[in-house]
Structure formats: C-alpha cells, structure tokens
Amino acid sequence: MRKIIHIDMDAFYASVEQRDNPELKGKAVAVGGSSRRGVVAAASYEARKFGVRSAMPSKLAAVKCPNIIFIKPRFEAYKEVSQQIRNIFYDYTDLVEPLSLDEAYLDVTTNKKDMPSATLIAQEIRKRILEETQLTASAGISINKFLAKTASDVNKPNGFFLITPDDAEKFVETLPIARFFGIGKVTADKMKRMGIQNGADLKKYTEADLVSRFGKAGRYYYRIARGIDEREVTPNRIRKSLGAENTFEDDLTSVPELKEQLKKITEILIGRMEKSDTKGKTLTLKVKFHDFQQITRSKTITKWIENEDQITSLYEELLGTFDTGDVKIRLLGLSVSNLNHELKEEPIGQQLTLDF
Structure with missing residues (x-):
C-alpha cells in the first residue's frame, strides 16, 4: 500500500501568461498560433467555458470563442516556473515522476518531513505553489497512480x-x-457500444474477454476496473519516444488532406517536445488505412529533430516511400x-504505512 x-497545475501555460x-x-x-492552421497548446478556464481545448485547431477555437x-x-x-514547482516537490520526497512541465506523481509513503498524512502534504504543497509562483494547482491523493491521477481532476481547478x-x-x-x-x-466509444458506461460495467468482463477485444491493453483495463495499479513512481522514467496522432471520423482520401x-x-508534437524539453534523431510516420492495415516509416538523421521545418521535410520524404x-x-x-534524455531507471524501495 x-x-x-x-499534482496538476491549472491551465498552466495560460495561467503563467495571465500572471505575467x-x-x-x-x-x-x-x-498557440492564431493562423488558419494554428493549434491551441493550452486554454484558460475562461476560454474552456466556450469549449476551447488543447490540441484544438485555432480556427475552431476562434469560432467557439470570438473574443479569444x-x-x-x-x-x-x-520551464523556469516548472523548475520552481519541482523544487517544492523535492522538499518532501525524491520520488518525483514528472509527466510534463505541469504535472507529476509524488510517492510520499515515506517523506522528508515525516508527515503521516498524504492529504496534509498535498495541501501544504498547493499552498506553497500559490505563495511562491502565484499559480494554483489541483491534487489527487490515493493508493496508486491511476487513482491519484483520476482524483486530481475531480475538483479542478484549485x-x-x-x-x-x-x-x-x-x-x-x-x-x-x-x-x-x-x-x-x-x-471509450467502442466500450460504450459494448454497453460499458462506467467502471461497474467494465468490471463485468473477464481479463480474457478484454484482451481478446483490446489486445494487451485489456489487461490494464481489467486491473483499473478494480482500482489496481502496481506501477511505481519512477523518478528516472525511460521514455523511448514522444508522439502525436489522430484518428479521423472521415477517412482522408487525398494528398492535400493528408x-x-x-x-x-x-504542431501538437512540437508543443509536446517543447513541454517536456525533448528532441530526437529519428522521426517515425504511422499510417493506418480504412481496412486497419498499418504501416510505419522511419528516418534517422545526425542532427537533433527539434523544429517544425525538420519534421515537415522528414515526413514528406517518408510519404514518398509508399x-x-x-x-x-x-x-x-x-x-x-x-x-x-533517455535515462536509466533505478530501483526504488518502498515502506508500508497507511495514514491518509
């Protein structure tokens, strides 16, 4: 146990802009960019009330919210603010697993302050973030990653x-x-067609059933339906790749659409690379056709891939291979x-105690 x-910062990029x-x-x-092909990287809560969300085309965002x-x-x-926040985390535990600039898992089973309550730690961290950065954060507290991540979204923002x-x-x-x-x-849409509306419905399926329908991910679905998640908080996570993809409601049928x-x-991928301070040397293009056949094409270069022009040049080259x-x-x-920054993962010890 x-x-x-x-910890999840509230509308992080937009909140920093509003603060400054x-x-x-x-x-x-x-x-994000306001051009016809721009994409929203983050939206303030005032914009979210109009239905504006991250990864949404800027053109659509402007339609939903004309005053945006x-x-x-x-x-x-x-990144500078993110480091400030991360330094606060390290005052309580070294078991900090950043997911991006604006969110992280903390294992406080044992902690530097010898505080018995994870709830009190979360409240103290949120208070310090507000005092030191003038930004608000939401927190979820539980016995594993899945539940804590889910909990942090319940009472957002702040x-x-x-x-x-x-x-x-x-x-x-x-x-x-x-x-x-x-x-x-x-x-989720596939599950709803199966009659799965909530966790109780998902729990009715055996692990074998879910694996047969969803592949290896079925094992994960079987466990989280029961609130089980045995993943540790790993400060030095191994990230092998970073990507973005989209499944279309209507199949693409022309090269210009493609x-x-x-x-x-x-644009979404570049935003994620910037957010996680990531760059790489290999670009992979993934294409799934209407009949579910899938191909991937990759290209490795000697320089770091870190901007839109490089990615565009590479995927255009890869498109020419089929x-x-x-x-x-x-x-x-x-x-x-x-x-x-492919880092080695180090073993992490645990101690058992429970006082939420």
Whole structure:
C-alpha cells in the first residue's frame, strides 16, 4: 500500500501568461498560433467555458470563442516556473515522476518531513505553489497512480480530492468510462457500444474477454476496473519516444488532406517536445488505412529533430516511400525517438504505512 499524490497545475501555460500580464486576467486566453492552421497548446478556464481545448485547431477555437486572445508560447518561461514547482516537490520526497512541465506523481509513503498524512502534504504543497509562483494547482491523493491521477481532476481547478483505500473500488465502479485515465475517446466509444458506461460495467468482463477485444491493453483495463495499479513512481522514467496522432471520423482520401492533417499533428508534437524539453534523431510516420492495415516509416538523421521545418521535410520524404494515391486513411501519427534524455531507471524501495 502506497501513498501517491498527483499534482496538476491549472491551465498552466495560460495561467503563467495571465500572471505575467495582468491585462489578460479574467479573459479567454489561448496559448498557440492564431493562423488558419494554428493549434491551441493550452486554454484558460475562461476560454474552456466556450469549449476551447488543447490540441484544438485555432480556427475552431476562434469560432467557439470570438473574443479569444491568442498568445505565442514562451516555453522558457514555463520551464523556469516548472523548475520552481519541482523544487517544492523535492522538499518532501525524491520520488518525483514528472509527466510534463505541469504535472507529476509524488510517492510520499515515506517523506522528508515525516508527515503521516498524504492529504496534509498535498495541501501544504498547493499552498506553497500559490505563495511562491502565484499559480494554483489541483491534487489527487490515493493508493496508486491511476487513482491519484483520476482524483486530481475531480475538483479542478484549485482543488483536491482524496480516494481512500476503503473508497477506491466503489469510486471506480461509478466512474464514467470516458474519465478513466488511459482510455481514449476511440476506445471509450467502442466500450460504450459494448454497453460499458462506467467502471461497474467494465468490471463485468473477464481479463480474457478484454484482451481478446483490446489486445494487451485489456489487461490494464481489467486491473483499473478494480482500482489496481502496481506501477511505481519512477523518478528516472525511460521514455523511448514522444508522439502525436489522430484518428479521423472521415477517412482522408487525398494528398492535400493528408498533408494538412500532418501539419496539425506536427504542431501538437512540437508543443509536446517543447513541454517536456525533448528532441530526437529519428522521426517515425504511422499510417493506418480504412481496412486497419498499418504501416510505419522511419528516418534517422545526425542532427537533433527539434523544429517544425525538420519534421515537415522528414515526413514528406517518408510519404514518398509508399503509394498515397487512391487510399483511404483513418489514422496518422508522428513520433520522435532516439531522444536526448533517455535515462536509466533505478530501483526504488518502498515502506508500508497507511495514514491518509
């Protein structure tokens, strides 16, 4: 039994911009390009009320929220604030697993402050983040990563939620399937067609049933339906690749459509690379056709892949390695690998205690 905290900053990029420019406070802000092919990297809560979300085309965001203000990303500023926040985490535990600039898992089963309550630690961390950065954070507290991650989203923004060991199974049973971390929109839609609306419905299926329908991921779904997640908080996670992909409601049937969608995916990928301070030397193009046949093409270069022009040049070259004429494409993806910070994972010890 562990005590895990998931800290998630509230609308991080947009909140930093509103903090640094008081004229933006209380206004609908989107961090990202405002061009016809721009993509929203982050949206303030004022913009989210209109349905604006990250990874949304900027053109659509402007339609949903006519008064939206687009701000060019300042990733160096976000990284600086992220480091401030991370330093706060390290005052409590060395078992910190950053997921990106704005969120992280903390294992506080044993901690530097000898505090018996994970809830009190989470509250103290949130208070310090606010005092030292003038930004708000939400926290989820529970016995494993899945539950803590799910809990942090319950009372957003600027809130926290505790899922105790006794409440875990009941909480998962009533959780809508679309809110399960690790279950994306396409999988959630497939599950709903199977009659799976929440955790209780998912729990009715055997592990074998779920594996037969969803492959290896079925084992994960079987366990989280029961609130089980044995993954440790690993400070030096091994990240082999970083990518972005999109499944289309209507198949792509022309090369211009293909390139337009790859342009959007590239912008999302660049945002994720900037957010995690990642670059690589290999680009992989993933294509899934209407009949679910899938191909991948990769290209490795000697320089770091770190900007849109490089990615565009590489995927255009990879497109030339197969016939794109008269094909129907349902999914496109781009990823970078051979990364600049592939770190070795170190074993981490645990001690058992429980006082939430």
